Amino acid sequence: MRVDFDEAIKFIYAHDNYHILTHQSPDGDTLGSAFSLCAVLRKLGKKANVLCSDEFPHRYDNMYEGYQPMKFMPEAIVAVDVADSKLLGRSLAHYSEYVNLCIDHHISNTEYAERTLLNANASAACEVMFELYEKMGVELDTYIASCLYTGIATDTGCFKYENTTPRCHQIAAELMSRYNVPYAIINRKMFDVKSKDRMRIEQYVMSNMEFYFDDRCSMITITEELTKDFGIELAEFEGLASLTIQLENVEIGVTIKQKSNNIFKISMRSATTADVSAICRKLGGGGHVKAAGAQLTGTPEEVKRRILTVVGEALGYDLWLV
């Protein structure tokens, strides 16, 4: 059932002991939503914990460092920025059918929750959270505002991407001027700082990138062997797909990640008007126009050929044969 802000607020005020669920492979938006909500609920004298199937990534330590889980039996389950109950991940899967309220901004939300508060025009779930707290009349503080700022900034690539809205700029202005958010420190941590390991990987990727169709398609392959050789934690391999469309002229960037011997996870990015969601559907996958994916089985050569065939087709190389 879709609910509006008033109904969501009524629900929130009516309960006292909250488990707040985030999606697996947590990002700034799900964590910013969850930790801000946790702080708001505790401010109101309620009990609340933040739960996640995976560990909180190091870069979000400002959100979780001061956080202490409380001991209590949950009475209400709220999921934030979780579009599908499958995304709760393995260790939260038992909550799938018991989410009382989901607060989200994904148009693809499957409405698995009892109540869904959805604003598909919001750039980030944290934008919805901000409106919620405003409507609740809760006075925020620097910590809560920083959580919200982090969510909005990370989901929009620091106000860079298409999904950035005038509204999220206005909210950023509010958070900065009213609550003294240390935005420069947050942004440096989210967008500018790299570990030495990450730098090594990026160097590898950049120097081993392959180009096809007059440089209009770029491709990187991360083999299982490579990830082992690097001896680097898997989290450092996240987000490499965006590197494939950094080069001028590249229209479609492909990342092939070997999951096991003959299973490959494909991530595709579009730098222009090319619809990679349509391309990935041909490979049995799907996603958004500018970012999509698929999973393929076969030898590395077979997988590469299948990808290049559909990408070549999309770029108008009809007769291209490997």
Added chain:
Amino acid sequence: MRVDFDEAIKFIYAHDNYHILTHQSPDGDTLGSAFSLCAVLRKLGKKANVLCSDEFPHRYDNMYEGYQPMKFMPEAIVAVDVADSKLLGRSLAHYSEYVNLCIDHHISNTEYAERTLLNANASAACEVMFELYEKMGVELDTYIASCLYTGIATDTGCFKYENTTPRCHQIAAELMSRYNVPYAIINRKMFDVKSKDRMRIEQYVMSNMEFYFDDRCSMITITEELTKDFGIELAEFEGLASLTIQLENVEIGVTIKQKSNNIFKISMRSATTADVSAICRKLGGGGHVKAAGAQLTGTPEEVKRRILTVVGEALGYDLWLV
């Protein structure tokens, strides 16, 4: 003489034929200010040209592609985002003493112009331009708004850096909602796209970076030989200094660029609270707390040693000797 908006507007309305000057090595802010002003003046039926000592960089082609210089004798000279007449560069140096109005946001403005409209709290000169057009009651259009957006975005690192203000977020929101600025396309061009040459340079820099003082200082050296070997236009070498502080733990990043046989241009960046302006003053240079520079003469070894001595001192390595 410092002037306020009203006096600047009175001046603008009182004249008809404008030369608009930008600073050398032009960036998005000086060009966004100049091209927006040029379009506004022409809208008002006046004649105006944009002048620059250097070529307009390729990435700003959306600003200059539709622009046609006009033929006329100038009656009024306006400089935008030019803090010091020296920054006009060689081919505009003859204007140094004849600037009638300077519109700027640098607190260091030398007030070389007859009239200076300065807002040192603005994140970018384009922020001042926006206020000016608002006060003039000029109706903007997508082109003018895109120039202003580009200036604000480039000067703040896409709303990432310390100099970002709530006001510039509000202006971004206005420009996006009222004038349909293609912000995602602009941002991709300004921040995400690289040429193959640029990628080669970055790869070189990243793999040849040196580390000192427990990785708290990083250093890259761009020799004359290297720039020749690469066979790459010099503009591609701009902005490398920011790469030095990308690595976590690095507090001070040093870029050494060989200008000629024994002359080296030093750029220093601070990732934390270290004051690189103070460090560079010890080398005869200066600048801002987080970004400063100096010029040194000597052999490469001598230059490096002098730099490491003052950096080591600043980081508390008192007894460090090369």
